[in-house]
Amino acid sequence: MKSILLFGAGKSATCLIDYLLANAPRQKWHITVVDNDLMLIKSKIGKSYYATPAAIDINDEPVRQSLIQEADLVISLLPPALHIVIARDCLKFSRNLLTASYIDPEIRKLEKEIEKAGLLFMYEMGLDPGIDHMSAMKLIHSIEKKGGQIYSFKSYCGGLISPESNDNPWCYKISWNSRNIVLAGTSGATYREKGKVKEIEYQQLFDQSKTVQVPGLGKLAYYPNRDSLNYVDIYALSNIPTFMRATLRYTEFTEGWNALVKLGLTDDTKKQQTNNMPYFKWASQHIKVNKELTNEENIAQFLGVSSKSKLIRQLKYLGILNGELINLGEQTNAGVLQHVLDVRLKMEPSDKDMIVMLHEIEFERRHMGTKLHSYMIVQGEDNLRTAMAKTVGLPLGIMAKLVLSGQVELKGLHIPVMPEIYNPVLRELEEHDIRFEESFE
Known part of the structure; x- marks a missing residue:
């Protein structure tokens, strides 16, 4: 055995x-x-x-x-x-x-x-990275095999809350490691657009009003993910003008997260003593507090919004504008925020999450331009057997079976971008209702 x-x-x-x-x-x-x-x-x-x-x-x-x-x-x-x-x-x-x-x-x-x-x-044998590589490479190889010349590649993926469980002002609940959520994007992002390399600092990363249309869901916000250009050679698309990998969220989340970044609450570099520290003191540590204003008014003034705005409602929902004590010992701001998210944005037993992945590939074949949309939407069952757990875990399980049954002869350090890996894995994922739909423009 x-x-x-x-x-x-x-x-x-x-x-x-x-x-x-x-x-x-x-x-x-x-x-x-x-x-x-x-x-x-x-x-x-x-x-x-x-x-x-x-x-x-x-x-x-x-x-x-x-x-x-x-x-x-x-x-x-x-x-x-x-x-x-x-x-x-x-x-x-x-x-x-x-x-x-x-x-x-x-x-x-x-x-x-x-x-x-x-x-x-x-x-990189999970969801993102993982299924994104496999599905993208299958499309790229298919287009190139038919003589298509790719000039734009955009890939988006996000772990979201399913619409029926979307009941908080953040439009988000924790379906995976909350520390990874808190630290996402801290290294900024690099990608290529229309022949120009774009570099975005972390402080500006979520300050983007960019959206993409997903069939059946409407508009979702996105922000570029890490250094997309690490993959241009791996995908054999090193010379194309546009290449970007991005993360999907509901627009409410990116707007709210941008405020947390501006307040310095995602910083993971310095520890401070949080025992007997009120949440508002922590949340307002980088602003000059006017004692004649309410907590909400102070934060709103700093962020340049109304104290009755959706943004302030989001921060109040997290419980960080009140006088309750943190009492978590020595923590970085990111550590405190992680605790807040685990408490306030946790998935309840009946909640369902949702994974959305979208590839947009523009290519030319026989002097005709074509835009391919390939998208996947996976629904979770509950707060344990989530869409995130399915899409991260099943590719690993299938790969384990391929290796142990002797169907893989590959050796060395790899990510799953070759046909002998992505074909059998994507085929079996379809048996678990993890599949892509395609349309052309």
């Missing part, structure tokens, strides 16, 4: 664990799920004969390495900074590794060693 070792039992792991357990009898594999929270692991694996919980401290090297030595395949859903720890162990003990996280400079340093060892380390 083959052994799969999964690190991480959090929000994104639920549907991956379901998939691995459902396939275990036929595939003849056993899953060991590692987390520091035993009850969390047990809540995900139930009493399955095919799964074993392992509640460990990830920094306990002997225990961690003994688990990796016993595995045939390792999957990591740990926070991104910890993947390198697992990767080094996998390299040491010759184990293949799958993860949904971005390739980073640390793992790049091991690229030659991974290839020399004959191992497969497949990164």
